[in-house]
Amino acid sequence: MKVKAERTVNEAQTVVASAGSNVYISGAADERYSRQILFAPIGTQGQHKLAERSVSIIGMGALGTVLANHMVRAGVGKVRIVDRDYVERSNLQRQMLYDEEDADLALPKVIAAERKLKRINSSVSIEAIMADVTPANVLEFIENTDLVLDGTDNFQTRFLLNDACYHEGIAFVYGGAVGSRGMSAIFVPGLTPCLRCLIPSADSGGETCDTVGVISPVVDLVASYQSAEALKYLIGDDKARRDSLISFDVWNNHQHMLKLGQPRDNCPCCGLNKYPALEREGEATISLCGRDSVQIAGHPPFDLHVWAQKLEKAMPNLKMNPYLLRGFLPEGERLVLFADGRVLVQGTADPARARTIYARYIGG
Amino acid sequence: MKELIINGSKRELDASTVEDVVRLLGLEGRPVVAEVNGEVLTLERWADTATEPGMSIELVHFVGGG
Numbered sequence: 196m197k198v199k200a201e202r203t204v205n206e207a208q209t210v211v212a213s214a215g216s217n218v219y220i221s222g223a224a225d226e227r228y229s230r231q232i233l234f235a236p237i238g239t240q241g242q243h244k245l246a247e248r249s250v251s252i253i254g255m256g257a258l259g260t261v262l263a264n265h266m267v268r269a270g271v272g273k274v275r276i277v278d279r280d281y282v283e284r285s286n287l288q289r290q291m292l293y294d295e296e297d298a299d300l301a302l303p304k305v306i307a308a309e310r311k312l313k314r315i316n317s318s319v320s321i322e323a324i325m326a327d328v329t330p331a332n333v334l335e336f337i338e339n340t341d342l343v344l345d346g347t348d349n350f351q352t353r354f355l356l357n358d359a360c361y362h363e364g365i366a367f368v369y370g371g372a373v374g375s376r377g378m379s380a381i382f383v384p385g386l387t388p389c390l391r392c393l394i395p396s397a398d399s400g401g402e403t404c405d406t407v408g409v410i411s412p413v414v415d416l417v418a419s420y421q422s423a424e425a426l427k428y429l430i431g432d433d434k435a436r437r438d439s440l441i442s443f444d445v446w447n448n449h450q451h452m453l454k455l456g457q458p459r460d461n462c463p464c465c466g467l468n469k470y471p472a473l474e475r476e477g478e479a480t481i482s483l484c485g486r487d488s489v490q491i492a493g494h495p496p497f498d499l500h501v502w503a504q505k506l507e508k509a510m511p512n513l514k515m516n517p518y519l520l521r522g523f524l525p526e527g528e529r530l531v532l533f534a535d536g537r538v539l540v541q542g543t544a545d546p547a548r549a550r551t552i553y554a555r556y557i558g559g
Numbered sequence: 560m561k562e563l564i565i566n567g568s569k570r571e572l573d574a575s576t577v578e579d580v581v582r583l584l585g586l587e588g589r590p591v592v593a594e595v596n597g598e599v600l601t602l603e604r605w606a607d608t609a610t611e612p613g614m615s616i617e618l619v620h621f622v623g624g625g
Binding site: 254256257258259345346347348349350353370371372373376377378393394396397402403404409414417440442449451453454456 | 566567568589590591592594599617619620621622623624625
């Protein structure tokens with residue numbers, strides 16, 4: 196106790212010199228954030244506001260890890276992270292919170308990220324949720340939050356987030372990247388158009404990070420633009436809000452600002468009070484997940500120990516951690532069972548083939 | 560053929576409308592917002608907006624990765 200008390204006194208006496216004048220700052224928190232507090236638009240008031248705010252980051256891949264890094268280092272009070280996937284070697288080139296050990300252990304991304312983020316800033320409350328975001332559960336993940344940050348890797352989930360945020364009146368910061376191209380914009384219900392105002396619907400047209408690749412600098416840039424808008428929004432600096440969608444190609448040296456203008460009257464979300472992605476019925480239980488992977492949802496939660504025993508004869512190379520069970524099948528594909536009931540069949544992009552394998556080993 | 564400025568670069572294209580430009584660049588059906596001379600042009604107006612030499616067209620192709 197004595198040691199702790201002495202340290203607090205020392206921290207209270209921290210002095211930061213700035214531009215010829217001495218700014219006296221008290222407490223460990225202020226020392227940690229001193230450079231951010233010296234930045235006039237944030238200052239001490241802004242720093243206090245950040246500590247009172249909460250954000251939800253949906254998707255903890257390349258964008259999500261950069262977003263979480265910025266939010267946690269900046270001292271946002273509560274950071275919720277949501278992702279369905281686990282760490283693999285192919286993530287390490289750009290997903291900056293993960294390392295080789297995380298991939299070797301096949302840790303869920305939210306678990307690996309939570310560990311790293313808590314070491315970065317233990318004063319931030321981090322809520323890690325391993326889940327597949329669907330119309331049935333999306334509202335749970337954005338409730339009690341001031342801002343939703345897009346870390347997803349597909350348009351389907353982005354439109355779901357867009358619609359859910361506009362339904363709930365929560366601002367949404369879009370970001371997307373592929374190859375060397377990226378873009379970002381902040382959408383604020385009632386003040387700006389939404390994603391659906393700009394593009395009524397979309398699919399990736401076969402251009403995803405799994406098919407045409409992506410370089411690390413472009414995702415860092417996109418997520419950093421998203422994070423800057425997040426900081427402005429969270430401290431309430433509305434005048435500084437970017438009123439355009441920034442898009443750029445870092446390899447071919449082009450950049451453009453697209454003025455967002457006003458919400459469109461004929462937009463389902465902004466003009467007609469309809470939220471198509473939330474109203475989708477019977478969410479498909481089978482979805483493509485990356486280049487060579489099919490996800491099948493709908494099974495009740497797995498008792499992984501029981502399933503390890505069931506599957507060990509077919510898959511002698513089974514590996515298990517508290518969150519998932521995985522192994523190679525004699526057919527050549529890899530099977531991954533998540534404790535929440537989802538199954539991944541890796542090594543095929545054919546839903547019918549995945550369904551056959553599912554029926555063979557899981558049943559139903 | 561007309562000389563147009565597409566995404567900041569000069570291009571010679573046999574395009575009489577903005578819709579032609581989008582098609583010739585292989586972006587038909589993709590999530591694209593077109594901005595012509597600094598103004599957003601909604602999808603319904605692509606077919607009847609004629610191109611003019613020197614016209615600046617920005618095609619913002621939305622990306623879904625991340």
